[in-house]
Amino acid sequence: MSADTPTLLDRQFLTMRAKLLELAADWDRLERGGELAGNDSRLEQLRDAVRVLLEESRPRAEKVQTIFSRRYDPSWRSAMNI
Amino acid sequence: MDYIDPHIHMVSRITDDYETLARMGCVAISEPAFWAGFDRGSVDGFRDYFRQLTQVEPRRAAQYGIAHFTWLCINAKEAENVTLSREVIAMIPEFLDAPNVLGIGEIGLNKNTKNEATVFLEHLELAVTHRQSVLIHTPHLEDKYQGTRMILDMLCDDSRIDRGRVLVDHVEEHTIGPVLDAGFWAGMTLYPVTKCTPARAADMVEQFGSERLMVNSAGDWGPSKPTAVPDFIFEMRSRGHSESLIRKIVYENPLEFFRQSEHFDWQPRA
Incomplete structure (x- = not known):
């Protein structure tokens, strides 16, 4: 262990x-x-990830991964007609 | 410690790397077909690549006492070309009886498109028809979670798929749970920046256990380290984990998974 x-x-x-x-x-x-021209969502992702590090609950690594991930739609097959 | 690297692209490595792997304890490897860094233009390009995987690399590996196994497919990146993909899928059976072929792979998704999903499903059909094991590539970075869930949907929707004969590779903290919970094997790829470090892989072993779990180096033409599996072994030892636990992940688990393939008759050294 x-x-x-x-x-x-x-x-x-x-x-x-x-x-x-x-x-x-x-x-x-x-x-x-x-300054960045316009809003760049990557900076907000980075800030959100740093906030997760300061939280008192696990799993931080999984939460940070989720911040940097595209959303999963369970109905993707019908949307793609597959 | 003897170990097996279940996912390493040796066509991208120089011969010196085979010697280094052998010195580090590598006794067997498996090499999935992948993207060569450019899109190939014809089915004959893939036919030559499959000859390299089934004839050339086994000889190169054997010079250093390493057993070489392989997986065949058209990878997810080139799967965007559905016409070419279908030609390659139709040609693959020419090579399925080669003595080092373990199955179909690394199939999967890259940008999670309709074409990629279509070709993934047609590869699954090929695997089922020819009773082949399957090795799966999951996307990188922001596409990984969505793509992994789409892949699991397609696998779980097909009752003919034997989940014990499917390895879902490149899992990370947010995808390892769904893969293992669904009954598939999971591979952690130790790769700088875009995938997983030895320390994070060891963390996942501590949280998820050692059943149906492997580690690999990918060792491809990108920035990668073919000796990443020994780095994982070192990390596990430094944390005080037992030799038996480490050996299960880097040797016994790949062996158990590979043994389900018809052509895998490799005997461990005495």
């Missing part, structure tokens, strides 16, 4: 810190590039 939380935190703290710094620097770089 995987290690307990204190052990995992010891092992992963610096990696997680580095990933957050990368993301923060990415965002600063985007802002330095100036």
